[in-house]
Amino acid sequence: MTKKDLNIEECFYWMQRAFQLAQLADGETNPNPLVGAVVLDPDKLLIGEGFHSKAGSPHAEVEALRQAGDAAKGGTLLVTLEPCCHYGLTPPCTKTIIESGVSRVVVGLQDPDPRVSGNGIRLLKEAGIEVITGILKEEISFQNRAFIFRIKTGRPWGILKLAMSFDGRTGLSNGKSKWITSQEAREKVHALRAKCDAVIIGGGTLRADDPLLTSRGLRNPEPLRVVFSQSLSLPIGAQIWRTESAKTLVAFSNENALPLIQELPENVEKLKLHESNPRELLEELAKKGCNRILWECGPSLATSAIKQNCVQEIVIFMAPKLLGGLPAMTLLGNFGFDSLDQALILKEVSLAKSGKDFVLNTFLE
Amino acid sequence: MTKKDLNIEECFYWMQRAFQLAQLADGETNPNPLVGAVVLDPDKLLIGEGFHSKAGSPHAEVEALRQAGDAAKGGTLLVTLEPCCHYGLTPPCTKTIIESGVSRVVVGLQDPDPRVSGNGIRLLKEAGIEVITGILKEEISFQNRAFIFRIKTGRPWGILKLAMSFDGRTGLSNGKSKWITSQEAREKVHALRAKCDAVIIGGGTLRADDPLLTSRGLRNPEPLRVVFSQSLSLPIGAQIWRTESAKTLVAFSNENALPLIQELPENVEKLKLHESNPRELLEELAKKGCNRILWECGPSLATSAIKQNCVQEIVIFMAPKLLGGLPAMTLLGNFGFDSLDQALILKEVSLAKSGKDFVLNTFLE
Numbered sequence: 001m002t003k004k005d006l007n008i009e010e011c012f013y014w015m016q017r018a019f020q021l022a023q024l025a026d027g028e029t030n031p032n033p034l035v036g037a038v039v040l041d042p043d044k045l046l047i048g049e050g051f052h053s054k055a056g057s058p059h060a061e062v063e064a065l066r067q068a069g070d071a072a073k074g075g076t077l078l079v080t081l082e083p084c085c086h087y088g089l090t091p092p093c094t095k096t097i098i099e100s101g102v103s104r105v106v107v108g109l110q111d112p113d114p115r116v117s118g119n120g121i122r123l124l125k126e127a128g129i130e131v132i133t134g135i136l137k138e139e140i141s142f143q144n145r146a147f148i149f150r151i152k153t154g155r156p157w158g159i160l161k162l163a164m165s166f167d168g169r170t171g172l173s174n175g176k177s178k179w180i181t182s183q184e185a186r187e188k189v190h191a192l193r194a195k196c197d198a199v200i201i202g203g204g205t206l207r208a209d210d211p212l213l214t215s216r217g218l219r220n221p222e223p224l225r226v227v228f229s230q231s232l233s234l235p236i237g238a239q240i241w242r243t244e245s246a247k248t249l250v251a252f253s254n255e256n257a258l259p260l261i262q263e264l265p266e267n268v269e270k271l272k273l274h275e276s277n278p279r280e281l282l283e284e285l286a287k288k289g290c291n292r293i294l295w296e297c298g299p300s301l302a303t304s305a306i307k308q309n310c311v312q313e314i315v316i317f318m319a320p321k322l323l324g325g326l327p328a329m330t331l332l333g334n335f336g337f338d339s340l341d342q343a344l345i346l347k348e349v350s351l352a353k354s355g356k357d358f359v360l361n362t363f364l365e
Numbered sequence: 366m367t368k369k370d371l372n373i374e375e376c377f378y379w380m381q382r383a384f385q386l387a388q389l390a391d392g393e394t395n396p397n398p399l400v401g402a403v404v405l406d407p408d409k410l411l412i413g414e415g416f417h418s419k420a421g422s423p424h425a426e427v428e429a430l431r432q433a434g435d436a437a438k439g440g441t442l443l444v445t446l447e448p449c450c451h452y453g454l455t456p457p458c459t460k461t462i463i464e465s466g467v468s469r470v471v472v473g474l475q476d477p478d479p480r481v482s483g484n485g486i487r488l489l490k491e492a493g494i495e496v497i498t499g500i501l502k503e504e505i506s507f508q509n510r511a512f513i514f515r516i517k518t519g520r521p522w523g524i525l526k527l528a529m530s531f532d533g534r535t536g537l538s539n540g541k542s543k544w545i546t547s548q549e550a551r552e553k554v555h556a557l558r559a560k561c562d563a564v565i566i567g568g569g570t571l572r573a574d575d576p577l578l579t580s581r582g583l584r585n586p587e588p589l590r591v592v593f594s595q596s597l598s599l600p601i602g603a604q605i606w607r608t609e610s611a612k613t614l615v616a617f618s619n620e621n622a623l624p625l626i627q628e629l630p631e632n633v634e635k636l637k638l639h640e641s642n643p644r645e646l647l648e649e650l651a652k653k654g655c656n657r658i659l660w661e662c663g664p665s666l667a668t669s670a671i672k673q674n675c676v677q678e679i680v681i682f683m684a685p686k687l688l689g690g691l692p693a694m695t696l697l698g699n700f701g702f703d704s705l706d707q708a709l710i711l712k713e714v715s716l717a718k719s720g721k722d723f724v725l726n727t728f729l730e
Contacts, residue, residue, distance in 0.1 A: 169695065313726070354550045357550040361679075364671070
């Protein structure tokens with residue numbers, strides 16, 4: 001049986017499906033990338049689908065070929081990322097592909113992992129398989145931006161979460177900052193944590209907020225909770241030390257702090273850093289397999305993370321309220337509020353773009 | 366000839382047209398409201414349209430009836446606001462309407478002006494005209510919110526314009542704040558000024574920015590430029606003192622400042638206040654016929670204007686940049702920038718709603 005040609009529209013169509021399959025495991029595959037695959041028989045009928053669900057589970061192309069079985073012979077495999085050609089937690093996919101008898105492989109993006117990078121494609125070609133590459137590669141790069149960033153830099157992709165009122169405030173001058181945003185926004189933060197492999201706070205946030213820092217079950221396992229502290233004067237009764245539902249790691253560098261560290265529960269992991277800066281911390285987290293981490297820290301740690309190129313993406317929650325406060329090149333001065341209940345409420349917010357800027361229009365309640 | 370019935374959908378349809386006509390003069394009718402009108406003949410065909418273009422010009426219904434001429438007899442007038450029944454700069458509209466011979470008048474909103482408020486409608490009914498009221502009244506109230514607010518409170522509707530970076534900053538710690546937003550955003554500010562009868566700044570803004578404060582010809586006449594100053598240590602060479610293209614008013618209360626005031630050019634209007642607070646200033650501007658004013662001041666005057674209920678609407682321009690600066694319950698600390706060119710640029714901004722809050726997602730360039 002002669003295989004049918006696959007035109008470029010068909011390549012895009014099926015690669016889009018493989019892309020969607022890959023996305024199903026977003027945030028759960030670390031340290032691996034997101035990968036999706038489909039298998040077509042020689043008549044171009046769909047006979048197998050797969051995605052990589054987590055490290056140690058079958059790779060996407062293996063799962064899709066398993067579904068396809070013998071019908072794959074003479075057919076086409078489409079896979080978002082170049083198949084691996086090395087033994088990791090699972091055997092090399094190139095071997096499985098060659099054995100399956102497919103006569104064509106369409107690859108989205110060449111694997112940025114130097115252990116693969118082009119070698120997978122070469123092996124397939126050497127086995128007499130037709131290989132088409134570069135289909136949807138920009139979209140797939142974006143989908144795997146965290147994985148690719150870690151491979152290239154040795155640090156996970158950093159997301160900084162911020163929350164403020166419409167006048168750019170994170171709290172009142174008296175320190176009250178809980179809660180500026182709504183319940184719905186806080187649920188969105190849980191979903192954001194679920195896409196990350198670790199969530200980092202500083203000692204100040206731990207002392208001020210005593211956060212639980214979990215995704216509330218949206219991710220299994222929960223992201224690693226990291227406390228990055230200089231002083232290590234940490235409250236011994238904090239929620240974060242209870243590790244039944246999520247693991248906790250304390251990163252520190254102060255040698256004198258060792259007695260303090262030993263007071264923390266045994267099941268809390270302790271990590272001694274040399275320089276104790278955000279960059280060193282992220283390098284350590286990359287070694288632990290983190291592709292993407294979330295900064296949920298206060299302004300000084302956030303500023304230092306940005307300065308050290310440890311933030312690539314920012315998510316800002318904006319509550320339609322005016323808080324006022326100490327003037328420091330900020331929109332408004334002091335209203336004299338001593339409780340967040342006193343915040344001025346804004347209503348009927350609309351938003352437009354104006355060149356590169358955004359325009360919020362709103363009314364005082 | 367018996368007039369045809371006008372059903373409710375037809376009332377809405379033609380009132381919507383009258384509403385659109387009224388909107389054409391938005392920002393130019395002070396101290397008067399926006400009003401639009403259409404006239405239908407007895408067969409419900411459109412025979413006249415009009416809107417109030419500026420104080421002293423014909424009222425909307427008079428213009429529409431003039432276009433309609435004798436064909437209006439037995440027909441219908443639809444007008445967004447209750448026709449006036451008093452002599453102002455023009456004769457009462459009720460007289461013109463009765464003389465036109467229309468047999469039905471559809472009124473959007475009852476005039477909030479106590480000199481009219483129901484009396485116009487009563488006079489029409491007494492003349493044997495069928496009157497239908499309340500069509501699109503919420504939309505017309507919103508269209509005339511500035512006029513209605515002034516009638517009710519004796520103060521113009523206050524809009525506060527603010528501009529900040531994504532981290533809620535108005536400038537760098539060294540005072541540099543020009544320009545945070547883009548050229549397009551600044552053009553949008555010109556359009557905003559064109560909808561206002563006066564634009565107010567404090568002495569600090571005058572000293573720091575030396576603004577021109579005009580709509581760049583979008584409004585004719587230009588809005589009144591108001592400098593509200595305590596110290597009156599104002600730069601004598603500021604652009605705002607040149608009044609060829611736009612009028613300028615200086616509001617002050619400090620008796621000791623009179624010699625300083627006398628140094629300002631003669632063609633600049635001087636207004637002595639008693640208490641020198643935003644509320645007193647706005648009461649004076651209402652007396653001058655201002656329906657809507659724009660605060661383009663710094664944080665301390667803005668805060669005091671909000672406290673005194675002199676701000677009803679806020680327009681925030683947000684530039685996708687991070688400036689950092691002195692921490693004061695703000696998102697970020699100091700990056701050590703000494704020029705706005707050093708601001709961190711954010712790209713690929715997307716925005717979503719989350720409950721009552723907004724979520725900005727963006728990437729560091």
